[in-house]
Amino acid sequence: MAKYDLVVVGTGPGGYVCAIRAAQLGLTVAAVEDDRAGGVCLNWGCIPTKALLRNAEVVHLFEKAETFGIAVQGMKVDYAAAVQRSRGVADRMAKGVEFLFRKNKITLVPGTGTLKSKNVVEVRGTDGLTTLEAGRAVILATGSEPRSLPGVAIDEKTVISSNGAVRNEARPKSIVVIGAGAVGVEFADVYRSYGVEVTLLEALPRIVPIEDEEVSTQLTRSLSRRGITIKTGVKVSAVKPMGASVVIETDGGRFEAEQVLMAVGRGARTKGIGLETIGVTLERGFVKVSPTMETSVKGVYAIGDMAGAPLLAHKAMAEGVVAAEAVAGKNPRPIDYGNVPSCTYCRPQVASIGLTEAKAKEGGREVAVGKFPFTASGKAVAMAETEGFVKVVADKKTGEILGAHIIGAEATEMIHEFAVGRTLEATVDEIMHTIHAHPTLSEAALEATMAALGHAIHI
Amino acid sequence: MAVTKVVMPKLSEQMEAGKVIKWLKKEGDRVQSGDILAEVETDKADVEMEAFGSGVLRKILVSAGDKAPVGALIGVIAEEGDDINAVVAQAGGGAPSAAASSAGAKPAMADRPAAVPPQPKSEDHAERTPSPSKGPESPGIRRAQETVAQQPAVTEMAPRPQAPAAADGGRVKASPLARKIAAQSGVDLKLVHGSGPGGRIVRRDVEAAAAAPAAAAPAAAAAPSAAAPSPALRPVTPTVTGPEYEDVALSTMRAAIAKRMPLSKAPVPHFYVTSEVAMDRAWELREELNGLEGQPKISVNDLVIRTCALTLLHHPGVNASFQGESIRVFHRVHMGIAVALEEGLITPVLRDAHAKTLAQIAVEARDLAERARQRKLRTQELSGATFSISNLGMFDVRDFSAIINPPEGAILAVGSVRKVPVVTDEGLGVGRRMAMTISCDHRVMDGAMGARFLQDVKRLLEEPLRLLV
Numbered sequence: 005m006a007k008y009d010l011v012v013v014g015t016g017p018g019g020y021v022c023a024i025r026a027a028q029l030g031l032t033v034a035a036v037e038d039d040r041a042g043g044v045c046l047n048w049g050c051i052p053t054k055a056l057l058r059n060a061e062v063v064h065l066f067e068k069a070e071t072f073g074i075a076v077q078g079m080k081v082d083y084a085a086a087v088q089r090s091r092g093v094a095d096r097m098a099k100g101v102e103f104l105f106r107k108n109k110i111t112l113v114p115g116t117g118t119l120k121s122k123n124v125v126e127v128r129g130t131d132g133l134t135t136l137e138a139g140r141a142v143i144l145a146t147g148s149e150p151r152s153l154p155g156v157a158i159d160e161k162t163v164i165s166s167n168g169a170v171r172n173e174a175r176p177k178s179i180v181v182i183g184a185g186a187v188g189v190e191f192a193d194v195y196r197s198y199g200v201e202v203t204l205l206e207a208l209p210r211i212v213p214i215e216d217e218e219v220s221t222q223l224t225r226s227l228s229r230r231g232i233t234i235k236t237g238v239k240v241s242a243v244k245p246m247g248a249s250v251v252i253e254t255d256g257g258r259f260e261a262e263q264v265l266m267a268v269g270r271g272a273r274t275k276g277i278g279l280e281t282i283g284v285t286l287e288r289g290f291v292k293v294s295p296t297m298e299t300s301v302k303g304v305y306a307i308g309d310m311a312g313a314p315l316l317a318h319k320a321m322a323e324g325v326v327a328a329e330a331v332a333g334k335n336p337r338p339i340d341y342g343n344v345p346s347c348t349y350c351r352p353q354v355a356s357i358g359l360t361e362a363k364a365k366e367g368g369r370e371v372a373v374g375k376f377p378f379t380a381s382g383k384a385v386a387m388a389e390t391e392g393f394v395k396v397v398a399d400k401k402t403g404e405i406l407g408a409h410i411i412g413a414e415a416t417e418m419i420h421e422f423a424v425g426r427t428l429e430a431t432v433d434e435i436m437h438t439i440h441a442h443p444t445l446s447e448a449a450l451e452a453t454m455a456a457l458g459h460a461i462h463i
Numbered sequence: 464m465a466v467t468k469v470v471m472p473k474l475s476e477q478m479e480a481g482k483v484i485k486w487l488k489k490e491g492d493r494v495q496s497g498d499i500l501a502e503v504e505t506d507k508a509d510v511e512m513e514a515f516g517s518g519v520l521r522k523i524l525v526s527a528g529d530k531a532p533v534g535a536l537i538g539v540i541a542e543e544g545d546d547i548n549a550v551v552a553q554a555g556g557g558a559p560s561a562a563a564s565s566a567g568a569k570p571a572m573a574d575r576p577a578a579v580p581p582q583p584k585s586e587d588h589a590e591r592t593p594s595p596s597k598g599p600e601s602p603g604i605r606r607a608q609e610t611v612a613q614q615p616a617v618t619e620m621a622p623r624p625q626a627p628a629a630a631d632g633g634r635v636k637a638s639p640l641a642r643k644i645a646a647q648s649g650v651d652l653k654l655v656h657g658s659g660p661g662g663r664i665v666r667r668d669v670e671a672a673a674a675a676p677a678a679a680a681p682a683a684a685a686a687p688s689a690a691a692p693s694p695a696l697r698p699v700t701p702t703v704t705g706p707e708y709e710d711v712a713l714s715t716m717r718a719a720i721a722k723r724m725p726l727s728k729a730p731v732p733h734f735y736v737t738s739e740v741a742m743d744r745a746w747e748l749r750e751e752l753n754g755l756e757g758q759p760k761i762s763v764n765d766l767v768i769r770t771c772a773l774t775l776l777h778h779p780g781v782n783a784s785f786q787g788e789s790i791r792v793f794h795r796v797h798m799g800i801a802v803a804l805e806e807g808l809i810t811p812v813l814r815d816a817h818a819k820t821l822a823q824i825a826v827e828a829r830d831l832a833e834r835a836r837q838r839k840l841r842t843q844e845l846s847g848a849t850f851s852i853s854n855l856g857m858f859d860v861r862d863f864s865a866i867i868n869p870p871e872g873a874i875l876a877v878g879s880v881r882k883v884p885v886v887t888d889e890g891l892g893v894g895r896r897m898a899m900t901i902s903c904d905h906r907v908m909d910g911a912m913g914a915r916f917l918q919d920v921k922r923l924l925e926e927p928l929r930l931l932v
Contacts, residue, residue, distance in 0.1 A: 337660070401647065402640060402643045402644055402647065403640075403643060404640050404643075404666075428638060428639075429638030429639060429640035429641060429665055429666055430638070430639050430640070431639050431640050431643060433639065434639050
């Protein structure tokens with residue numbers, strides 16, 4: 005039986021970051037992985053989809069080349085090549101994680117890990133069983149997997165999940181995307197850019213429903229303009245594969261397409277890893293954890309998607325650091341779950357942090373709202389990327405930055421100004437007194453802040 | 464252009480006047496909003512005063528070393544050409560500050576009615592004090608600040624207390640949001656404990672301080688003679704030449720004590736009951752506890768705190784406060800513990816003392832005393848006591864009596880544990896004895912109540928194992 009200070013089960017963004025941080029702190033670490041290192045994020049989620057979305061963006065730029073006085077003739081787009089490029093990107097990133105493991109002397113143990121007791125993990129690999137003993141702690145980081153609707157089986161051919169969408173080199177002629185959260189909207193964008201007929205269905209009254217309402221409205225407009233059919237407030241009652249096509253029955257009509265993408269959310273992977281054996285407590289399908297990520301069983305930690313919302317890679321990474329430091333006897337600062345940025349990489353991009361205007365008002369705050377459209381930004385106009393806006397929600401009395409909502413080009417890069425500000429408890433005054441370089445898209449953040457104060461300059 | 468009045472800021476609930484220690488800008492200096500104008504001494508701390516307006520410091524009305532009541536004009540910031548005569552003249556009549564000497568009590572401090580326990584807000588006071596919620600120091604939203612700045616009239620701007628020199632000489636570290644909330648809710652950041660990275664004061668700290676129960680008792684007013692230790696006696700040499708005496712200016716804390724003690728002694732009819740406790744068993748118990756590994760050291764005072772807290776639960780009439788038309792009987796014991804400082808004394812409050820073990824009391828009492836000396840107590844730790852203890856045991860005092868700290872109803876003065884000859888059944892022996900004197904407010908209780916309480920305190924201390932269960 006091999007013995008390590010720490011055994012990490014799962015090497016997604018939570019697990020691999022945790023393993024590296026623990027190794028930095030001098031612990032010996034074994035990391036168990038049943039797929040490629042890097043987990044869903046690097047191999048099947050965040051990273052490969054960003055590669056596909058970049059392809060979509062390049063296609064879009066070629067299509068509007070005329071705007072820039074560039075004539076393109078005989079343009080051909082190859083979707084299979086896009087998927088292959090995306091696989092190459094994922095492969096390179098997974099290799100990167102493997103390199104980091106070697107550099108930090110972390111032992112990567114291929115196979116499926118199962119807890120035999122609170123400090124023994126049995127790994128079933130291609131060449132038999134390995135048993136790992138954890139001297140200090142076991143970290144569970146097994147992530148999540150796509151969910152479906154009741155009675156709808158995912159075959160990854162006609163009824164696909166993001167797992168199929170990211171692998172399939174053949175694009176359908178038409179697709180119905182069920183669920184207009186980040187995953188649904190991003191794939192809708194990719195497929196539409198490659199000429200697929202896309203219908204986006206959402207049960208809630210608006211797309212990207214967790215975002216600020218104005219963002220949803222703007223995104224609906226942008227996607228509709230690009231030819232995506234959007235139906236909100238519709239409940240799917242049945243998904244029926246019919247040979248070469250699939251029929252979706254809803255309370256808002258019947259839809260037919262070559263494929264259907266189920267993007268209705270993800271569920272924690274908590275089965276088959278021995279949680280029942282050692283009596284780890286679950287709560288609404290997720291593992292219940294303390295602020296230092298310890299489960300109900302002392303010495304067993306859980307991080308990332310399996311430990312609850314939000315199901316985001318960067319939240320998993322942050323939890324990985326907290327867990328590693330807690331195990332190493334440091335006193336990690338607990339995570340501020342109210343300050344996790346949320347990003348959707350469709351075109352235009354969507355990024356947000358903190359409270360929406362509606363939520364802030366629900367909380368009984370008197371709010372000051374400032375909005376600045378990219379149509380008034382010199383840089384955005386020069387780039388011909390004028391869709392969208394920055395919206396700042398502040399507390400009227402104290403100037404606290406309650407929330408920031410950006411839709412537009414590079415929104416996901418711009419949100420961190422507000423993230424840092426909120427971490428430091430800066431107020432709108434501090435943002436306003438920070439000189440922003442001109443011309444940049446980030447000036448819109450400054451202007452939106454000034455708008456909240458009642459005196460934006462450029463609008 | 465706006466003329467900015469610089470007024471003596473109200474830096475704590477109890478503060479009525481402050482002394483300008485020194486000006487960091489002189490008349491004619493150009494100042495920017497945010498510059499540190501002067502250092503001000505209050506009854507609690509030395510604080511740096513920040514300018515809120517920009518312009519030229521045209522006039523200094525209170526010079527270094529002098530005092531001014533809260534809200535009094537102490538300086539004027541304006542542009543070169545602005546006419547400030549009206550502002551200065553207006554202040555000239557009412558503010559004694561310009562002529563203030565450093566000799567002691569000012570009229571503004573002396574004219575308080577002596578009848579009631581000092582409540583920080585009397586009418587004149589409220590009027591003069593720049594209200595943080597309406598003042599320009601508060602608005603987080605610039606729009607509000609602009610409105611103020613656009614007013615043609617003179618803007619009254621209290622310099623906001625900021626980054627006061629902490630006891631360790633460092634500045635107060637606080638987030639911008641924490642500063643704004645503090646300014647708006649009247650929380651003195653100097654007294655707030657920072658829980659953020661590196662002790663930085665963040666929003667939750669200020670919100671907690673603001674939510675703390677309103678000051679019930681002035682903190683600086685506490686047990687009387689329990690003040691500073693007297694310095695070693697110097698032999699009087701007849702050959703001394705020079706002046707026969709000198710007048711030492713009152714520190715602000717001394718002034719507060721001087722002013723408040725009569726406010727207790729005069730309206731509160733004190734009576735005193737003294738008893739002596741055999742401390743032999745308590746002494747042994749303490750030695751035994753302190754011999755245990757990993758236990759906090761227990762002091763005699765910790766034993767007294769625990770004893771009084773438990774006994775008060777059975778004597779609610781002593782754990783009570785005179786409220787004019789009624790007597791307020793407390794069901795919880797918040798114990799005021801007088802702590803002597805170099806320049807006076809302060810009475811931090813150990814909350815819910817009745818519900819705490821000896822070890823908890825020992826740790827908390829030590830922490831409170833320590834932070835009292837560093838002047839790092841939080842506002843809420845300085846108010847709300849239901850009973851107080853003043854212990855001069857370390858000064859080899861046999862017994863003494865203390866002045867009640869209103870609105871509390873009683874205070875216990877504790878002397879040294881002394882070895883004395885005692886008469887036992889076998890003859891003469893050596894025993895350890897400690898005298899305690901309780902001062903009671905006769906409006907709340909009578910002699911017998913105080914005596915019965917004291918008797919139970921004595922019993923409990925003489926059967927100290929009960930303190931452990």
